[in-house]
Amino acid sequence: PAQNKHDIAAIAKLFDMRADFVHAHPYGSGHINDTYCAYYDQAGQRIRYIHQRLSTEAFKKPIELMENVQRVTEHALNELLKSGDKEARRRTLTCIPSVEGTPHAIDADGNCWRTYPFIERARTYDTIESEAQAMEAARAFGEFQKLTATLPGKPLHETIPGFHNTKQRFQHLEDAIAADTHGRAAEVQKEIEWFMARKDEASIVVDLLESGELPLRVTHNDTKLNNVMLDDVTGEGVCVIDLDTTMPGSAIYDFGDMVRTATSPVAEDEEDTSKITMRMFMFEALVKGYLSSAKEFLTDKEVSLLAFSGKLLTMECGSRFLTDYLKGDVYFKVHKDRHNLIRTRSQMALAESIEAQMPEMEALVAKYR
Ligand code: ADP
Ligand code: MG
Ligand code: MG
Structure with missing residues (x-):
């Protein structure tokens, strides 16, 4: 087993555990934070x-982030308990307070830590194995949005400013093209034209949020399958985890990112674009699961954008890969030559596949609404 990089016995002392630490080991396959399972x-x-x-590299304001997580999880638990849910404590993360009563603790090296009860008898999956999983994950993210829709008080902190501001993302792409610091623009003219042809579409949701035609909600912003715990026995989506990016946003972003990450049969950096396709049966599972929990609170406008949302988030992601390629690969880690360009092309292929199937996708949304 892997060695602990940190002294977890010392971390245990920072929290109000009311139990004796026995041992701990690194846990899970998350790429951002350092996760330990402690007995x-x-x-x-x-x-x-x-x-x-x-990860303080990824999150510049960990205390604000934890304030968001604390407010959201506390509210979710209250709502679940109010509804009489017997499994309430398995259906949301809960923060164990530090000895100082805060949802986070700072260790001797200045690292920021948090502690959650372990959600037992459930697990996360790194890749989607079935439609049932896609449906359960989508249902769970809908439940999460439903629980947080009634969050009282001031808006959450915007922990990553402009995270899904597609208009701004496209502006950053144009800036990178103009600067062309690595002399790569000439080689990617075709890709640049592709994105520029879709510039107006990319700003639809941002504009509707600005005008108030789309509501600003509490959104998760990292709606991948490996951020939902599925019950070991029933396969039910029990609990949404990884709340680091939870902040104000549009429901469209959360659903769109599910479509982007769950409907293609291949990895995000597949080179053979002929293998990339939006699989309708997976989309159907997502729509069915998501609307089963979300249709009671979504507005007509939001529902009308669900089919488009997958294309939007795929374009957004593609534009970020292309921007990073033009800037010389400064943000996304690259593992091979032109890795960010390969990723760009794969997102373009997926967006095109969505474009081609839009009428059928719209029909499915209508069927389950
Ligand atoms: P990252 O941001 O690095 O992806 P996550 O918060 O998703 O971190 O946690 C990484 C993994 O740890 C998850 O995929 C999950 O398997 C496991 N995990 C996280 N929180 C819990 C929990 N409360 N109970 C059980 N497992 C958890
Ligand atoms: Mg995660
Ligand atoms: Mg995360």
Whole structure:
């Protein structure tokens, strides 16, 4: 087993655990934070907790981030308990407070940590294996949005400003083309034209949010299958996790990113674009699952944009890969020559596949609404 990079016994002392630390090991396959599973003894019973060191590289304001997580999870638990849900405590993350009563703790090296009870009898999957999983994950993200729709008080902190501001993302692409710091623009003229031809479409949701025609909600912003715990026995989507990017946004973004990440049969950096296609049966599973929990609160305008949302998020992601390629690969880690260009082309292929199937996708949304 992998070695602990951090002294977890010392981390345990920073939190109000009310149990004795036994041991811990690195856990899960997350790419952002350092996650540990820790065993505790509580009156003779062995119980598990998750300790996570937040990536300060990815998150510049960890305390604001944890304030968001605390507010959202506390509200979700209250709502679940109010509804009489017997499994309420498995259906949301809950923050174990530090000895100082905050949802985070800072260790001797200045690292920011948080602690959650371990969600037992459920697990996450790195790749989607079935339509049932896609449906359950989409349903769980809809439930999450439903729970947070009633969050009282001021808006959440925008922990990553402009995260889904597609208009701004396209502006950054244009800036990178104009600067052409690595002399790569000439070689990618075709790709540049592709994105510029879709510039107006890319700003639709941003404009509707600005004009108030689309509501600003609490959104998750990282709606991948590996951020939903599925029950070991029933396969049910029990709990949405990884709330680092939870902030104000549009429901369209969360659903669109599910379409982008769940409907293609191949990885995001597939070179053979002929293998990239939006699989309708997966889209159907997502629509069915998502609308089963979300249709009661979504507005007509939001529902009318669900089919388009996949294309929007795929274009957004593609534009970010192309921008990074032009800037000399400064943001996304690259593992081979032209990796960001390969990723750009794969997103373009997926967006084109969505474009070609739009009428059928619209029909499916109408069927389940
Ligand atoms: P990252 O941002 O690095 O992806 P996550 O918060 O998604 O971090 O956590 C990484 C993995 O740890 C998850 O995919 C999940 O398998 C596991 N995990 C996280 N929180 C819990 C929890 N409360 N109970 C059980 N497993 C968890
Ligand atoms: Mg994760
Ligand atoms: Mg994360």
